[in-house]
Amino acid sequence: MVTLRHFAPSDAPALREAQGGGYSLEETEELIRAWNTQEFQGRYFEMFAVLSGGRIVGEISLFCHSPSVLELGPEIFPAFRHQGFGRAALSLALDEAKKRGFKIAAQQVRRDNLASIALHNSLGFETDGYVYRNQKGREVLLFLKPLF
Numbered sequence: 001m002v003t004l005r006h007f008a009p010s011d012a013p014a015l016r017e018a019q020g021g022g023y024s025l026e027e028t029e030e031l032i033r034a035w036n037t038q039e040f041q042g043r044y045f046e047m048f049a050v051l052s053g054g055r056i057v058g059e060i061s062l063f064c065h066s067p068s069v070l071e072l073g074p075e076i077f078p079a080f081r082h083q084g085f086g087r088a089a090l091s092l093a094l095d096e097a098k099k100r101g102f103k104i105a106a107q108q109v110r111r112d113n114l115a116s117i118a119l120h121n122s123l124g125f126e127t128d129g130y131v132y133r134n135q136k137g138r139e140v141l142l143f144l145k146p147l148f
Contacts, residue, residue, distance in 0.1 A: 001052070002051065002084075002088035002089060002092065003050075003051045003092070004049065004051070004060065004089065004093065004096070005048060005049055006035070006036055006046070006047070006048060006049070007035055007036065007047060007048075007049050009029055009033070011056060012028040012032060013025065013028075015031075015049075015056060015059075016028040018056060018079075035047035043063065043064045043065075044062070044063070044064035044100075045062065045063050045064070046061065046062045046096075047059060047060075048062075048089075048096075050076065050085060050088075050089040052085060056077075057077060057080035057083075057085045058074065058075050058076035058080060058085055058086070059075050060072060060074040060075070060089045060090070060093050061073035062096060062097060062100075064102075068102060068104055069102065069103070069104045069105075069106055070100070070102040070104070070105055070106070071105075071106045071108070072090065072093050072097070072105055072106070073107075074089055074090055074093070076089070081115075086119055087119055087122075087123070090119070090120075090123060091123070094123075094145070094147065098148075103146065103147055103148065104144055104145070104146055104147060105125070105144070105145045106142065106143070106144050107120060107125065107142075107143045107144075107145075108132070108134055108142060108143075109140060109141050109143055110138055110139065110140055111131055111139040111140060112139075124145055125143035125144060126144055127141045127142060128142070129141065
């Protein structure tokens with residue numbers, strides 16, 4: 001069973017390890033503190049730990065673009081991919097978005113991420129198929145899903 005919860009400071013060591021150790025323990029703790037403010041760039045933002053059997057298998061964010069549009073940001077850590085955690089986490093995050101009154105879920109998916117494209121299609125997201133460039137210069141597809 002997959003659940004979502006906010007990260008706690010005690011999650012820092014496990015999160016740091018799952019993310020490949022790119023941040024120090026102190027930097028990871030600071031990330032968690034920042035996430036728990038539920039704000040990023042002056043807008044609503046929430047980061048959830050994705051848990052299975054009490055173990056953190058990934059993370060998923062909710063970011064407000066407008067009063068009706070929310071972007072989802074899932075990441076399942078490499079050791080836990082292709083086990084259904086992404087589908088479960090996205091479904092739970094869509095429920096959270098609905099509870100918060102959002103009307104549309106948006107998601108940028110890298111053009112070469114065929115597994116994620118298939119997942120979003122299977123969850124009822126739609127895309128116009130147009131290739132966009134994200135802020136990092138990567139080619140992405142925009143997927144949208146109404147939340148009613």
